[in-house]
Amino acid sequence: MNTITGGGAGVNGAQPVRGLPKSILQYIPEPIQPLFENPLFSAGFGLLGVGSLVAIGRKGFQSVLIQGRRYFFVSVEVPSKDKSYHWLMDWLATKKDKTTRHVSVETTFHQHESGEIVSKINFIPSVGTHYVFYRGRVIKVERSREKNVIDMNSGNLWESITLTTLGTKRNIFQKLIEEAKIMALDKEEGKTIIYTSMGTEWRRFGHPRRKRPIGSVILDKGISETIITDVRKFLGNADWYNERGIPYRRGYLLYGPPGTGKSSFITALAGELQLSICILNLAGKGVSDVTLNQLLSTAPQRSIILLEDIDSAIQTNETNQPSSSSSNQSSNAISSGGMQYQGYSGPSSTMQYQGYGSSLTFSGLLNALDGVAASEGRILFMTTNHLEKLNKVLIRPGRVDLQIEIANSSPYQLEKMFLKFYPDHQELATQFVDKVKHLSLSPAQLQAYFMNFSTDPVEALENVNQLNLNK
Structure with a gap:
């Protein structure tokens, strides 16, 4: 019968199976050295040590990443309830690379001077992670949507956009959002925006x-x-x-x-x-x-x-x-x-x-x-x-x-209204005032009357008897 020992040769002259090396074993107290000489135990101890080192290394690496992100990256979150969210979405629609494959469709409307409304289709970044290049910096854009959270003001799912870039100052985001704001306001320059109340919120009514x-x-x-x-x-x-x-x-x-x-x-x-x-x-x-x-x-x-x-x-x-x-x-x-x-x-x-x-x-x-x-x-x-x-x-x-x-039309208003429709006819305007100044006429009535004779001031003067119906 052959036995396995800490020294000596094994079966058929093979090297005996050993536990821990003597260089490590000598530092272990003698009463428990036999335990570490057991090859099964020592193998498990080795695996445990390797696993512990891997876990410690992984945790350390994650800590380094977290600290690195904290000290070397800046980020800003823009929720969908904030006005700048819509400015930012419009800005991204113009700045995003055309080769991007994952986009969402957003339809906007523009009203011409004539009142005609024209629709325009924009492609904006979809939910997920995107990258844009701005002022020499790469900015990571993360658009997220909460499936089970509703924005009570708009009734839509809660969304947010998080912008992240390498650096220690957030002024890059201030410039970006300010640029998006200016771009949005330029579209509304020279126009009047109407809001109407909806619950506790103000919402735009119609088009600018x-x-x-x-x-x-x-x-x-x-x-x-x-x-x-x-x-x-x-x-x-x-x-x-x-x-x-x-x-x-x-x-x-x-x-x-x-x-x-x-x-x-x-x-x-x-x-x-x-x-x-x-x-x-x-x-x-x-x-x-x-x-x-x-x-x-x-x-x-x-x-x-x-x-x-x-x-x-x-x-x-x-x-x-x-x-x-x-x-x-x-x-x-x-x-x-x-x-x-x-x-x-x-x-x-x-x-x-x-x-x-x-x-x-x-x-x-x-x-x-x-x-x-x-x-x-x-x-x-x-x-x-x-x-x-x-x-x-x-x-x-x-x-x-x-x-x-704000009363019905005075003689001053009667004259100005006539000249508004028929410029350069001061004499006819004076005659018109003399004929109708005794009537109580509102500007709305006058406007409707003048529109019936929009191209002929003489007819407007000769048919003032039609205004007597409103006396």
């Missing part, structure tokens, strides 16, 4: 509109200049307000009969001062005190907040006759879109909306306009056809700083 010349809306003498001067003064006077502790906001009320150009002038004013318009519908479903405050505080910068026909959106009917009888008690109601708020007994009272999907109160509206939480830097325009229907509390100074009547 061609700027309407301020001279195309003819108001009575001096009115247009007064409003423009006042708004310009407000926009350039923020420090004056702050130094005196005055809330930096301005309110305007334009009142007068229908068709006198109130809304048209506001549109032209926005174009003249390069402002956008935010149409706020108080009678919309889901409008509440909370959403109203949110909308007013998040309106786009350099915009006009427009409350059209405020008398129809919010109506108050007050009865101040005291009575001990419940049937004769002071009763006030605020209606919104045909529904009513019941139980309003004064300006400071809270009225509960008795309808579905809304909890807007009159006191909530007043607080949103000039309360503690009211937003700063705001330009608010209200329009109404019936000034007498508005509660004086709503239009007091502080909420409405400038009230201007």
